[in-house]
Amino acid sequence: MDSASAVNTSRKRHALLLIALAPVVPQLIGTVFNIWYNAAVIEPMLTVAGQRRFLLTVIIYNGLIYPVAVWFWLAHLSFLRSPFQRLSGNLPIDPTTLTRARRRLIHLPWFAATVAGIAWFLCIPVFLLALGQVQYPLDPRLTWHLAISFCISGFIAVTHTVFLVELASHWGLFPIFFRDARADLMPNVLPLSLRARGLMWAISASICPIGSLLLLAFAPKAPATHPEWFAFFVGAIGIAFGLCTALMISWLVAKPVDELRVAAQAAARGEFDLHIATARADEFGLLIGEFNRMLRDLKDKEKLRQTFGLHVGRRAAEQILARDPGLSGAEQEITVMFVDIRSSTARTAVAGPAETVEILNDFFRVTVRVVEEEHGGMVNKYLGDGFMAVFGADDLASNHAQNAFDAGRQILLAVEELNLNLTSRGRLPLVIGIGIHSGPAIVGSIGSPQRLEFTAIGDTVNVASRIESLTKVVGKPLLITRAVRDRLQDARGVEELPPQSVRGVAEPISIYAPKDEA
Helix, strand or coil: CCHHHHHHHHHHHHHHHHHHHCCHHHHHHHHHHHHHHHHHHHHHHCCHHHHHHHHHHHHHHHHHHHHHHHHHHHHHHHCCHHHHHHHHCCCCCCHHHHHHHHHHHHCHHHHHHHHHHHHHHCHHHHHHHHHHCCCCCCCHHHHHHHHHHHHHHHHHHHHHHHHHHHHHHHHHCHHHHCCCCCHHHCCCCCCCCHHHHHHHHHHHHHHHHHHHHHHHCCCCCCCCCCHHHHHHHHHHHHHHHHHHHHHHHHHHHHHHHHHHHHHHHHHHCCCCCCCCCCCCCCHHHHHHHHHHHHHHHHHHHHHHHHHHHHHHCHHHHHHHHHCCCCCEEEEEEEEEEEEEECCHHHHHHHCCHHHHHHHHHHHHHHHHHHHHHHCCCEEEEECCCEEEEEECCCCCCCCHHHHHHHHHHHHHHHHHHHHHHHHHCCCCCCCEEEEEEEEEEEEEEEEECCEEEEEEECHHHHHHHHHHHHHHHHCCCEEEEHHHHCCCCCHHHEEEEEEECCCCCCCCEEEEEEHHHC
């Protein structure tokens, strides 16, 4: 059994018991503090009769109030038992019952604080009335210190009850009740906010012990009481309470912050297949819920972007996403390459459709890698058994003509390797033609508002297509124009061929071919 399964098993077995016992420890802490404070400060102000009445009141009050408080707490908690068991067993549950249970779960810390607060703060009028019957009139200092004693003890008990109940419910119940729902979207609830936690932390860790130290200056001196030790003990209690509260606050606040930080760092690395499982009804619940939704949206958009890039080309996709996706374009200097396979009709007649597709896929696989990954070009569109590639559309500072020329020569080498494999299988080798031309063109999105295509249009594109057709005429697999040759870093590697007339151009065009292709 892995750690996650062990946690889930422990949660199903002990969650309700842990939450039921969560208020016990804070009440014991508050009681210990109250007993000590009463013995050190209150008792010296009482007469013998007052001390007897005080002890009797303690016994009767605790014997009546605490069982009632425990009954209210367990009765309130028992409503969650049946929904918890059904949800833990993946059994169907009435939606109305589930909604009520979820609301009660979110309000559980408030209910625990209310029960504990009533039990503690009701002590003030009860004990004052009881003591007033045997010690009248009461010493004003006794009235004041008795109220402060129960207030400080009550604040300690109530604040720690809230934190422990919330911790226990977040660990044991929230993952079950909000497995497939967001707690922060529950209507008609009042979750414990960060401001409320901060106020309770200030009361528990600062106001209570500091208030006790301030009251020390006004407390009557008992014969067996040393103010220095009194102050030391109060300060130690304050530090202990502060550390306990800080640990609980850190778990309630720092844990979701750490989860969000780790998830944000993963998302920054492009890892969107994440989900923060923590269920919260407070501000962190909203942040976590929206962060999970953002991750889902990013994952969907990344999937769409990758699919989009596969269909139009990665570089074309990047250009479309980087530019205005509307019907627009800009004129810029680019280099256009056309690549075409010769005798495709004859090959199709000999080979079956499946084999033809396989050969084309192998051809496009190696040529697209040469164009896009190795020389920074962009395969703009497939043209049956060939394609059109654009260089310089996304990097105006690059020597796009040189990149296109180098890519063309490397394509010829890659096709030679493919032909070795084809001839070894008794298949016809590939014969290709490549035409390259540089010049101005309109680069951008064209089409209709319902269907756009990112491409380059203009005379430069037309001339590049005509140059590729000339490869059949002059018998060279790779031809470039003077515009390309003039942009090469070293033009000594090309030879000039006789000028050729092309359709749509008035004057014959000067063409060149690599010398090593002669």
